[in-house]
Amino acid sequence: MNFAPGIPYILFQFLFLGLCSCLETISITQPIRDGDGGGSILVSSGEIFALGFFSPGKSNYRYVGIWYHKITEKSVVWVANRDNPINDTSGFLSIDTQGNLVLFDNNDQKVPVWSTNSSSLPTNEYAVAQLLDSGNLVLFQNESKHLLWQSFDYPTDTQLPNMKLGLDRRTGLNWFLTSWKSEDDPRIGNYTLRIDPAGSPQMFLYRGQVPLFRLGHWNGMRLSGFLVFTSDPVYYDSFVNNDKEISIMWNMYNISILSRIVVDESGLVQRYVWYQQENGWQQFLSEPSEPCDEYGHCGAFGLCDPNNTTFFECACLPGFEPKSPSEWNFRDGTHGCVRKPGSLICSKVINGLSLEACEKECLRSCNCTAYASANISEGGSGCLAWHGDLVNTRIFTPGGQDFYLRVDELELAQYTKKSKGSVATKGIRMIMVALGVIIFIIISFIAYWFAKMKRKGHRQLPLNANNTSGASPREEKLEESRTHPDLPFFDIRTLITATDDFSAKNMLGQGGFGSVYKGQLVNGQEIAVKRLSKHSGQGMHEFMNEVTVIAKLQHRNLVRLLGCCIHEEEKMLIYEYLPNKSLDYFIFDVTKRAHLDWSKRFDIVNGIARGILYLHQDSRLKIIHRDLKASNVLLDASMNPKISDFGMARMFGEDQIQANTDRVVGTYGYMSPEYAMQGLYSTKSDVFSFGVLLVEIISGRKNTESVNGSQFPNLIGHVWELWNDGRVLDIVDPALCQPFSTDKVSRCIHIGLLCVQEAATERPDISDVIFMLANETTLPPPNTPAFTFLYADSSKSSGSVSCNRVSITTLEAR
Incomplete structure (x- = not known):
């Protein structure tokens, strides 16, 4: 027999489990009390979860929470009074005469510390609270089993199997996760994981009100905004979007395996799986994990490719060019891309095109920017169209889906091939594309030749931007290194200006490999410039190695490299400025x-x-x-x-x-x-x-x-x-x-x-x-x-x- 998850499933559990005398419950005569010895706890029937009082980490405050009962590492999945702690061990949790679950501080029993605020009970009924093996704390009428309140409707920082995130359109309940303030403080933190119901609903991780990471739209099989395999052997998701609710939840194929999703205090969405043989939580997933996961990393109409080795991870979509070329050259794609002059997308649709229904629907409207279509036969949701600016487009290998962008015919040869126009028209278009490529190659060659002549006839800048000096014999070798895919280069003029010509007053430290200077870029950003000594032990090999390695790394406990500079015999690294030294x-x-x-x-x-x-x-x-x-x-x-x-x-x-x-x-x-x-x-x-x-x-x-x-x-x-x-x-x-x-x-x-x-x-x-x-x-x-x-x-x-x-x-x- 199959039951849909949600309230009917919970009532089914009550019918078979709620009347069992061996189950522990909270009632008006049987509260949960704190105490110096740890107090009493409420345990689910299968002894999977427990509810009671606890103090997180190094804190002395007391909270009511739910955690895994048989795991020695106390992993708290829900907190009742997260913003209203109790100062000592005098608290108790009980049912009041109105049928509410209420937390009191024994020193002041007039005003509850926390309450469910559920509806009043009929005169002939009384309420009972029970902790289910799903981790859901439920409050229900003892006789009728009518559900009054459940903790799954008020998540904290953890999503458990069969727990919904989304929006109940009928009651207005918004199910979302919010991080703790710190590992010792369960107060509402800075990060929130929630569904944005506007347009096609999608999941976002926010820092405050600012989108930080987009988990994407539901494409019929999964959320499209992060890397997963089409068929996952561990867990599966389910999505609902109707006039009653928008929600997403997940479950394990093997329900005996314990797993949880946590939004931690550092802003990471992490999935953990408990491995009994190793007696510990193993991290199964952690997002965001790379630059392409950052929302808007490449701006509007930018495409983020984490495997791009030509320059950096951002590229413009076909028919677009960087909005700010100077920022783009410094590997900053946040300004995004703009459509190239003369690139038209709202031209008349040619009759006789043989396209899928989703493509036809998008082509009917000049406001349609792009579309994607999941395979309905495989469980996909069909057509999904975008209007206006495209933000957060990226490449997944594997786990992505085909994406179709509206571009000018001459920008994309593949689009031209779809046309069923005459052979002569096709030939003209192909000739135009070929001529364009030839002209581009000729112009590029001429530009390269002039640049080479200029390098031979001019001297390179010294460390004083107002003077010139002879070019180094190693100049051409260093120039070749500038094409390295992981080297964000700073111009020497920029560093001279930022450090006041490397003045002594800006020197932060000095060591065997050279000196470090504090600087400030024109945009106000503070930097630390590591200027390697010409006679240091760190040669070109170590220098290139350091840049190559650290440019690929992104972690809160690793220093962030902003760029580098090679000038004649000098080598410089530009880091984020850290004020508290080493x-x-x-x-x-x-x-x-x-x-x-x-x-x-x-x-x-x-x-x-x-x-x-x-x-x-x-x-x-x-x-x-x-x-x-x-x-x-x-x-x-x-x-x-x-x-x-x-x-x-x-x-x-x-x-x-x-x-x-x-x-x-x-x-x-x-x-x-x-x-x-x-x-x-x-x-x-x-x-x-x-x-x-x-x-x-x-x-x-x-x-x-x-x-x-x-x-x-x-x-x-x-x-x-x-x-x-x-x-x-x-x-x-x-x-x-x-x-x-x-x-x-x-x-x-x-x-x-x-x-x-x-x-x-x-x-x-x-x-x-x-x-x-x-x-x-x-x-x-x-x-x-x-x-x-x-x-x-x-x-x-x-x-x-x-x-x-x-x-x-x-x-x-x-």
């Missing part, structure tokens, strides 16, 4: 590190770990950084960490585990022993560096400096000595004042020691590190860590080795 500026300074409490240090550790996880696992590339250290972690205005300096990074193949080099690069004190001694590097090399960094953050000491009274020559040895003696608190930075959790600090030191094991195979993956940081699972005992990494084999050390005392990324705000 991590070493804080943790190795007695006064400044006092401003980093335990909460902030732990957040920095987590942020660094997430950045490494992205490099190792979640990015399109598999990146080994090879030079992770405190000076290569920058801090933004909110003290969020961002990994920088990718000059020594290496890309791995998807199945590659380890590589070998005769050119050891990095920083002694952070190098893993197998890398320093044998030139072997892998993801475990970065894990080793992270372990060193973790211990440094906790202790406030540099690993390369010996500790008075210790028998070991470095910090790791000293920490191991104290750990074995049970003197864990002696490891902690004296500037780190209470309150902090001794258990959590001890656990972090334990994790750090696991990361610096002598054998790479004994170190955890960075994904395991993140799991261990977030959960109270049992940790394996560490073995004696590696101490020999301070002494590198000179036969392997012919490469670039940076000194930890001086860093190019020591930025100073002004």
